[in-house]
Amino acid sequence: MPPLPTSPVHGTIRVLLVEDHDMVAEAIGLALDRAAGMEVVARSRSIASALADTRRCRPDVVVLDRRLPDGDGITAIGRLEAAADGVRVLVLTGDATAAAATQVVEAGGAGLLLKSARLDELEAAVRQVAAGEVVFAQGLLGGVLDRLTGRVRSAGATLTPRERETLPLLAEGLSTAEIGERLNVAHNTARNHVQRVLEKLGARSKLEAVAIARREGLLG
Known part of the structure; x- marks a missing residue:
């Protein structure tokens, strides 16, 4: 099996976690921090703080909750990408739909994953996104392509x-x-x-x- 990809710039994939629910954030943060070649550099609880933390920490990947106290995370993708060169955004949601996935694609995001996904699936998705790929919850790609085409x-x-x-x-x-x-x-x-x-x-x-x-x- 080939080695898992890591960030070509840092060697370690730097992750900014944007999640306002403490228990969810703690579980995700621990899982990603324990993963080889991965580090959670900060945790944000809102879009506003995520923008500030992206500028400050310059992560490789932003793992972004869709539902945040100050708005829909998908609408912030473009601003997050503009806040630091090369940052890529992976959106987490409780109800992934083709419509939401299409919005992520159109906003320039790197993927959409269900919050119910296993932690090892999230880890793998972060690695893929850091390597320049796109990741979407199973069954969404066909709907996204239909909408875009x-x-x-x-x-x-x-x-x-x-x-x-x-x-x-x-x-x-x-x-x-x-x-x-x-x-x-x-x-x-x-x-x-x-x-x-x-x-x-x-x-x-x-x-x-x-x-x-x-x-x-x-x-x-």
Whole structure:
């Protein structure tokens, strides 16, 4: 089994936990702190404090409760990502739906997980998110793609041949490193291809890029 991914910058995945219920926060915090290569650098109880703690601690991943005293966590995703370079947001909710998952994707979030998920599933999700992947509760992806592909966008006209090769690999759910291996290019080159695909399709995530590509008939 290959080693679990960790943050490429720090070596340890730095996590900001945003949860206003003490018992839930304590259980999640202990589980993540005990995980190898992972550290909970702060705990916030509201969107306002999460923004301040993100600027102060510069975490790799924000584990964000959706229902917070000062609002819906999904609406704060963009502000959290703007508060620190490279931060990614994983939303926790008690009632995951395709509509909520679509909102997370459109806001630029990295995933949506049920609070009822096992702690080891949450740990694995944090690792995937830190590695640049997206994670959604089982059964949600189909609904997300259906919702996103139903929206009209003009896309794909300026994709280069190499970027068009990248698209079906994104659709397979490959990581950037795996895309680099398939295309036989360096990791940074693969990352650049992926980023340009997202920019040209007007997507904020790999998942949304795949949905747009399907809608535009770019995946055959």
